[in-house]
Amino acid sequence: MLERARTGDDAAFARLVAPYRDELVAHGYRMLGSRQDAEDALQEALIGAWRGLAGFAGRSSLRTWLYRILTHACLRLAERRRRLLSPAYGPPRRATADLGAPVPGPVWMEPWMDEPVSDEPGPDARYLRREGVELAFVAALQHLPAVQRAVLILREVLEFPAAEVARMLDTTPASVNSALQRARKAVDERVPGPSQRVELAALGDEGRRELVEAFVGAWERADVAAIAELLAEDVRFTMPPLPAWFDGREDVVRFFAERVFATPWRLVPISANGQPAFACYQRDPDDGRFRLGAVNLLAVRAGRIVEIAGFIDPAVGAASGLPAELPGESAAVR
Structure with missing residues (x-):
């Protein structure tokens, strides 16, 4: 050859x-x-x-x-x-009203x-x-x-x-x-401390499954208190290409309450970078369809979420191979 x-x-x-x-x-x-x-x-x-x-x-x-x-x-x-x-x-920012223009x-x-x-x-x-x-x-x-x-x-x-x-x-x-x-x-x-592979191994398959299910359920119900229970005190939430990001449980929870949960979502568990991740579908107020709005990765420490790394650039979604639209609330992504 x-x-x-x-x-x-x-x-x-x-x-x-x-x-x-x-x-x-x-x-x-x-x-x-x-x-x-x-x-x-x-x-x-x-x-x-x-x-x-x-x-x-x-x-x-x-x-x-x-x-x-x-x-x-x-x-x-x-x-x-x-x-x-x-x-x-x-x-990081504290106010949620202005997330800045996409960079x-x-x-x-x-x-x-x-x-x-x-x-x-x-x-x-x-x-x-x-x-x-x-x-x-x-x-x-x-x-x-x-x-x-x-x-x-x-x-x-x-x-x-x-x-x-x-x-x-x-x-x-x-x-x-x-x-x-x-x-x-x-x-x-x-990158101090254990890797995510070590953290997830300590959590175990059942612990990881429980965390994913709790996160999906809390997000889809727009349950701020349940989300807060899953977060570490020093959690951070990022969302490029928007420059805004939030540091600490108080500010992250406020962002969920004031901006994220302003619209209904459906989350489909996936995996990215060897970490738990989600294809996040946001309901369009005009036609009620759920369209891909973000790919979110979780980092964990001692069983709690220490980072939500959101990627909301449409180009990232397009390159991910994920469906652009969720056919139905019970649909699955492979």
Whole structure:
């Protein structure tokens, strides 16, 4: 297949790289904080790989070679933009009347929509089971210098040896190890405490199911008191591309009471970034139909919700693969 691709057979090249495509997109997402940016970087990388295939000498695996090309494409894109979560953009608000005008452009982090993971061992299973796509972790990565970001992902998430990473980045193993130490420290400062995978494991399947059911029920009933019972004292609620976000249970509960529950909703549990998430459908007052209004992710700590990360950009909804409209209140989303 490699020899056929080298002779210009583009179908052979497509088959050659297909087994790696999903994990490469995940790598781009970690590097850039946006699936769309990751797809753009991968497209650039695959064009470069196609053009440079004749020079692939086989000194590393094809997978490693593709990671090298994609990482450099991500580094170039990272020089021009950085994706953020709301707390990194501006201070929280208390008043709910003015949420600010949407901030356009490639500014905001985007969610990673989870897909079922096979129980079979292999790269596709491993790269999705790791904590490497959790929202707080990927957000923390965006604050690192791009090369440190690449080193941390390649070494700790993907477990490439230091010597291999050095070859990928045209540097030395000593430089890789130094960058890794600095990156680890910076990320640990931004993401203290257990990962969401650890928190959810402690909650257990039944505890997670109970939390999801309680959250959905309280939201759909517009039950402010029930929502408040589920929230940690230091909970925060974000909603890019609107700049407004709310910090602390008192202000978050006020936002629910004064703005969120002003209209009926239906929530469909999904999963994103390895965390509980919801497709949130808002009733249109004109025709009564429930249309996708947000994708919300939950972060938990000791069984309580510590963050509701809402994404209300229609482009995020369109790219999520979720139905734009809920056919009926009993409809399910796969």
